[in-house]
Amino acid sequence: MLKNRIIPCLDVKNGRVVKGINFVDLKDAGDPVEQAKIYSDGGADEICFLDITASNENRDTIYDVVERTSKKCFVPLTVGGGVRSVEDISKLLNCGADKVSINTAAVNDKQVIVNSSKKFGSQCIVVAIDAKKNGDRWEIYTHGGRNKTGINAVKFAKEMEESGAGELLITSMDKDGTQVGYDIELMSQISSSVNIPIIASGGVGNLDHLVDGIKLGNANAVLAASIFHYGKYSIKQAKDYLDSKGIPVRI
């Protein structure tokens, strides 16, 4: 039986982890490679790096991070943040990323998804959708949530599936950072509208939220950042908890 995945996400800025795990035995707590290794050794099903480097001159730092991580971690590695073109995707894949997540560029021009999925295969193309509730519908936001587009998130999700996305990473801008749980309604609406796997993101504060994301939101994978970074829960604790709630996980 296919297992639900738990994906820890690390924010990386100028090649350094922004919010990291506070483990005393870490030689270099800011090194994304060391942190990723801890997660993969701990049973993470996949590792996600979100590059939040703001300045253009430092953008190349992520390539070095990906290259070093892929030599140490033998679970899938997804990298997102600032991916604008087929060339960017190609560069990340060549450095050892297994999947690339694309956000703003997909909204600006869906041809990026059409072309990249044709060139590299849908299996490595993840479209990241940032959505915010507006009345009875969800709208897409880009540029890390700063720009409102007016695009209907559920419709856009279907369009991305048709364009060749292999997976969708859905983040609720309303819930992100609040620790009150995923936007279950958003997840389940998108999950039932598309036939590709969805990864729920934004808002996790405790392990029940992961359970809800899968059971109520029908997400195939759950992504979380802070609950793992600050050592509140280990990946193993999360998996054991999901298992105790009858959710199939890899243990």
Added chain:
Amino acid sequence: MKVTIVDYSSGNISSVINSFKEIAQNKATIEVTSDFNKIKTSDKIVLPGQGSFKSCVDSLNKISGLNDTLNEFVTVNKKPILGICVGLQMFADVGYEETETKGLGWISGKVSKIDNQNGKYKLPHIGWNQINILKESKIFKEVENNSHMYFVHSYEFIPKDNKVISATTDYSTKVVCSVEKENIFGTQFHPEKSDKTGLKIINNFINL
């Protein structure tokens, strides 16, 4: 010992390279090439594959003479080959992704879309699934039955002869996920992304 990963521009093979290098260390040399002479003098080869069946076959065919070199390696000299994902699928006679495309024909069978039971199951089949080991395979040495492996695919290999199937995985149907026929080995899952158990399979292949 020289193991060659066949580089025929089939998409992203860095993870395959990294994992083989990690395991090989000093006991084997890992080459990444499409150079015929280097392939011929290898002890084993790895055939990765990402993207569609058609695009992988097209990429192989683009390198004139590569097909013949591989054919000789596998069917005449009978040296070990490991096909991964679409690399395995190409062992079939024919594939139906995008359009009907002729495969390498080393293991009789076809590659068709996984039956998702009218949308009940999502495709691609992405994530960790357990393998049911059906027969002893040299690459499964010390690999426990029901081990988890990482999958990402929408098409499956359906061999004509069930005896070549070494493992299946349960999704919408029992999906063939590993085959062994004499010197020919293949996995639908990605051993290079399947953590310690996956690396064990790579180690077993290098040690054949």
